[in-house]
Amino acid sequence: MVRPGIGPGIGNGNGNDQTRSVADTRNDRNRVFADAADEQLLQFAESHPRLFVLTGAGCSTASGLGDYRDRQGQWKRRQPISGQVFISDEAARRRYWARSSVGWPSFSKAEPNAAHHALAAMQLAGRLALLVTQNVDRLHQKAGHRNVVDLHGALDSVSCVDCRHSLSRDTFQALLLEANPWLHSLTAAHAPDGDADLELEDLACMQVPVCSLCAGLLKPDVVFFGENVCRKKLQHAMQALAMADALLVAGSSLMVYSGFRFCREAQKLGRPIVIINDGLTRADSLASLKVSGECGRRLSTLAANLRD
Incomplete structure (x- = not known):
């Protein structure tokens, strides 16, 4: 999908249009593109040299990690557990940790794919705000990218909700298996975010480790469904967006407001938006350019063809 301002004479979002055509771009270097969308994406990036990038689950599917939504933006499986339920419902909390005990080993061994490496290369080249x-x-x-804002936190650590004592997820896994040796024998299909499609009716016997300092409840260091994003992270990100030339969204349906808000802000700031995603997104109507296709291939082609 191409909206006004994309193609020959790309708008840079600051009122100064670039007159460089696709033909000009093609002729100044031996560049290879699979389709016109790759060329349009390159034009966009070269006309907006400092990109604010927002990534979603579609960037990690090639690493073997699942996503929550289909091409229409609808849930593929049950809605994730909410923070309120995790804190207040002991049975739900046991189910969460039982599934997580099965899903974590595979999740933690996932390796970066072409999308992660391409974005790391673009950062190294000074292309990302x-x-x-x-x-x-x-x-x-893991791909070597520095200065990443983990908007929703990360699964590799666990903290006490009372005293904030923290430990690694690997350490918690060892404690969980030590307290519940029968978890070793469980198998299930992997689900997004280190979860597993495990259905157990009775988990009353399951022992969930508590904080070693205060016996408080331990929770993954992630923003659960329905919880608020860290204000400091959000402020830092919004400041960077204000300094950027454009917003690039890769692999997100933007159905969750925590991500969609950056598109709303970019629109207010007059920053153009380019989206790489298979399927519908919440911000399709706001995008100057929408490109379908696998994130790794699109971003690798872009990174390889950007001017030094």
Whole structure:
């Protein structure tokens, strides 16, 4: 999808139009594109040299991690547990940790894919104002990306809700399995965010480790469904967006407001938006350019063809 301002004479969002055509771009270097969308994406990036990037689950699917929504933006499986339910419902909390005990080993071993490496290369080249991710897998950091804002936190640590004592998720996994040896024998299909499609009726016997300092409740260091994003992270991200030339969304349906708010803010600031995503997004009507296709391939082509 191409909206006004994309193509020959790309608007840069600051009132100064660039007159560089696709043909000009193609002729000044031996560049190889699979389709016109790759060329349009390159034009956009070269006309907006400092990109604010927002990534979602679609950036990590090629690493073997599932996503929550289908191409229409609808839930593929049950809605994630809410923060309120996790805190208040002991039975739900046991179910969460039982499923997580099965899903965590595979989740923690996931490796960055082409999308993560391409964005890390673009940052190294000075092309990014900031990268904000809705993912909780730390794959951007594993790819060598620095200065990443983990908008929804990360699953690799657990903290006490009372005293804030923290421990690694690996350490918590060892404690969980030590207290419940029978968890070793459980198997289930993997689900998004280190979860597993595990259905157990009776978990009354399950022992969930508590804080070693105050016996408080331990919770993953992530923003659960219905919880608020850290205000400091949000302020930092909004400041970076104000300094950027444009917003690039990769692999997100933007159905959750915590991500969609950046598109709303970009629109207010007059910053153009480009979206790389398979399927509908909440911000399709706001985008200057919408490109379908696998994030890794699109971003790798972009990173390889950007001017030094």
